[in-house]
Amino acid sequence: MKTFNGVGVTPGRVIGPVRLMPPAVPAPAAGERLDPGTTADAAAAALRTAAKTVQAELKHRAESANTDAKAVLEATALMAADPMLLKAAVKLINGGTSAERAIWDAAEGVATMLLNLGGYMAERTHDVFDVRARIVAALRGVPAPGIPDAPEPFILLAEDLAPADTATLDPAKVLALVTAGGGPQSHTAIIARALGLPAVVAAAGVTELTDGTMLYVDGAAGLVTADPDAALKDKAGRWASDTTGPATFDGCGQLADGSAVPLLANVGGTKDAVAAAAAGAEGVGLLRTEFCFLGRDAEPSHAEQAAAYRGVFDAFAGKKVVIRTLDAGADKPLPFLTDSTEPNPALGVRGYRTNLTSPGVLERQLQAIAAAANDSSADVQVMAPMISTPAEATEFASLCRANGLNTPGVMVEIPAAALTAASLLADVDFASIGTNDLTQYTMAADRQLGPLAALNDPWQPAVLILVKATVDGGAGKPVGVCGEAAADPALAVVLVGLGVSSLSMTARALPAVSAVLRSVTRERARTLAALALAAPSAAQARSAVREQLPLLDQLGL
Amino acid sequence: MKERTATIASRVGLHARPAAIFVEAAAELPVDVTISMQGEPAEDALDASSILSLMGLGAAHGDVVVLRAEGDGADEALETLVQILETDHDA
Structure with missing residues (x-):
């Protein structure tokens, strides 16, 4: 058992396997060129394969998503292998740019066009950037950015979460949130409170944990414990089965003496x-x-x-x-x-x-x-x-x-x-x-x-x-x-x-x-x-x- | 070169779900199809299987667009796509 101290932001005691949120994909260096050993054709083929992989992944996620998220994921899946986007990127590759940088710049151009259209289209620039980061991750052979997709419910561990991450956070899949960074008033804390998920922020050192480790999270005390013992399992079990806690509010805020606090x-x-x-x-x-x-x-x-x-x-x-x-x-x-x-x-x-x-x-x-x-x-x-x-x-x-x-x-x-x-x-x-x-x-x-x-x-x-x-x-x-x-x-x-x-x-x-x-x-x-x-x-x-x-x-x- | 016009039936215009349905259908066709707003030159027409191009086109409910295709199966391809555009997918 190893315990990490953080700041508890939402109460709740749960146990589950941890999944690490991969770090954001860093931009390929500006002007990055093709490797001397790689031909433009090979790079273009690698890009097409990466795009197809990302498209298949997003389609797969769309199948299990709820109605709102489904439409967004389906459209995003189409963007991943969009002929216009790939054509622009291949043109850059033929000019000697690396596949990573080519898709980065091609997506930038598309995003600028959407931003200039304003309104609904401007909001889609976020999806274009998401697709771009996923393709670059696929080209580099590193995990896709964003909230991991796992079949079993898990405890999400991240450096910090951004407001945009809420869109893909499925409260049915995520048992609790733990972040190494962020404060009690960070976006992670706000997201956790809104979704009612137990959460601990600013837990220094937690990023050393590996995927799949069993974790006990106490969102009130701000404690995170790896490989919990029987006593902690018992605590989590009691939290889950305890139905005496306050689940609803009767619409009348007041103190013990009856004085009102709306x-x-x-x-x-x-x-x-x-x-x-x-x-x-x-x-x-x-x-x-x-x-x-x-x-x-x-x-x-x-x-x-x-x-x-x-x-x-x-x-x-x-x-x-x-x-x-x-x-x-x-x-x-x-x-x-x-x-x-x-x-x-x-x-x-x-x-x-x-x-x-x-x-x-x-x-x-x-x-x-x-x-x-x-x-x-x-x-x-x-x-x-x-x-x-x-x-x-x-x-x-x-x-x-x-x-x-x-x-x-x-x-x-x-x-x-x-x-x-x-x-x-x-x-x-x-x-x-x-x-x-x-x-x-x-x-x-x-x-x-x-x-x-x-x-x-x-x-x-x-x-x-x-x-x-x-x-x-x-x-x-x-x-x-x-x-x-x-x-x-x-x-x-x-x-x-x-x-x-x-x-x-x-x-x-x-x-x-x-x-x-x-x-x-x-x-x-x-x-x-x-x-x-x-x-x-x-x-x-x-x-x-x-x-x-x-x-x-x-x-x- | 075959050419057909279609009036956008979906109330949200040609984006979001209606655009996704249209692009998926266009990508499965045996011929390449282009799309442009009515009155715009054919050389500025965009790839109908590109969702990003469609978003850039910005066709709204009631707008008329022109679809173009060449080769074997062009007529059937255009007919399929016209049908999709003239259906209200939000209904």
């Missing part, structure tokens, strides 16, 4: 919203509007935006829906709004700041939100991301009111906003704390970096002090939390103890958070919050609070 959902579109409503969410605490804009090369029309927002509002008729205006920039670039050449995108023109460089987009979005809100019975509230100063909050509030949206709010993601909460909240009706970015900016640690995972932890006392400062400054105005922190049941207790009025999370986390909140009174939550605030480190804050919440261990959380 539990809301974070959603990114109508499909999410319908699922969240079915899971009992009392409303939407964060509607991300990027889904309307991403993958586009131009701003969507008023009618298109209004219809998209309306779909979410209708899923929560009569309930609160907090919609966040466009949050582009940093890890969510948009060609028509953000400058991809910024040296420091996290500190660049992003979120509300794009209104400085592209005025009009925000106001047109507000008009579309107002139109959708007018046609719906949802209680629609609007907030802006990345607000830094009270002046920005005031400016946003008047822009909202001028467009008929009378409950404006701001997100608190920047330490400056938390520290000036009293004046920041003067002209708006509420604040919502985005703990992912607030942690990143408070600790000056990039969310995606594994080595900084310990810094990038919302349990950091400095982050909790800023949460408290926001609540105190708000002087009674509602302050919610809509970051990943709200989905951690122990941290949820602390946040409520600090005075946070509502919590918004991925719908999967609602049952666990609700169950743990119901085990504490408000007074008790305040005591636990004080413990966390006084702790000298994130790890000590977490363990001090967890020790006082025995229910967590009973539920395997």
Whole structure:
């Protein structure tokens, strides 16, 4: 037995064989030439064989895929041996370029053409790059990139996962996620929470494991153990058979003393919203509007935006829906709004700041939100991301009111906003704390970096002090939390103890958070919050609070 | 050179699933078939068995395209492909 320590992001205790995610395929060197011993004809033949192999592989995967993924895989399989793509590559090979570099450059040309077409076609560039990487892997005789395809369910082990990997991640095949990199707020963590998969991130050293090794994963404790013994097998067995844990949420977030703490959902579109409503969410605490804009090369029309927002509002008729205006920039670039050449995108023109460089987009979005809100019975509230100063909050509030949206709010993601909460909240009706970015900016640690995972932890006392400062400054105005922190049941207790009025999370986390909140009174939550605030480190804050919440261990959380 | 025109019946236009069905059929035919938008010169016509070419063509619902083929079996080949284009595969 060998144990690796990481950061647990989603609870669950499972055992299974591990499958390593092959590393991304590095680009062949620019201008790489044919080997002196290889003729152009032989290289072209090798390329055709590789393309056919990839095509057959993708076709095979399409057969076992569900309807949505099937159509994409079928089209991607056709791309793999596309005559136009191969013809362009063979032309380069005949000019002396190596087969790997030839297919790389030919695909680049096709991708550029698709990107220029915009819309749906531009979104397909990702498939072209996927096919290209697979063909190069086949030519080199290395495993195909992406999530491995195995007949038996497995524990996926990767350096880190990207948002695009979710498309091919089959939750029926993957038992748990383990990454060597990434932090508790990395994309891997977000994917794991959304799919409800047990997950451990930042587990240094795990990449030394080999395919097929049996692995025990405890997603609450952050432990990964190779070749588990009988005791661990027993623990996993009990987790699997334990049906007493919270599986559902009754739609009424409250503490042991009966005081209400509304539990809301974070959603990114109508499909999410319908699922969240079915899971009992009392409303939407964060509607991300990027889904309307991403993958586009131009701003969507008023009618298109209004219809998209309306779909979410209708899923929560009569309930609160907090919609966040466009949050582009940093890890969510948009060609028509953000400058991809910024040296420091996290500190660049992003979120509300794009209104400085592209005025009009925000106001047109507000008009579309107002139109959708007018046609719906949802209680629609609007907030802006990345607000830094009270002046920005005031400016946003008047822009909202001028467009008929009378409950404006701001997100608190920047330490400056938390520290000036009293004046920041003067002209708006509420604040919502985005703990992912607030942690990143408070600790000056990039969310995606594994080595900084310990810094990038919302349990950091400095982050909790800023949460408290926001609540105190708000002087009674509602302050919610809509970051990943709200989905951690122990941290949820602390946040409520600090005075946070509502919590918004991925719908999967609602049952666990609700169950743990119901085990504490408000007074008790305040005591636990004080413990966390006084702790000298994130790890000590977490363990001090967890020790006082025995229910967590009973539920395997 | 045989030539046929067809009106795109699928509501999403000639991409996604309808394009995949069309390309698979074109690749199985004994003759090479080209496709172009109506009114465009024949020398700019694209390979009908290339899904990437079809995506670049960008034919939308209701657009008229021209299919061309030569040699034995050209008529039957064109007939097969016209049928596919004039069926709504999203229905």
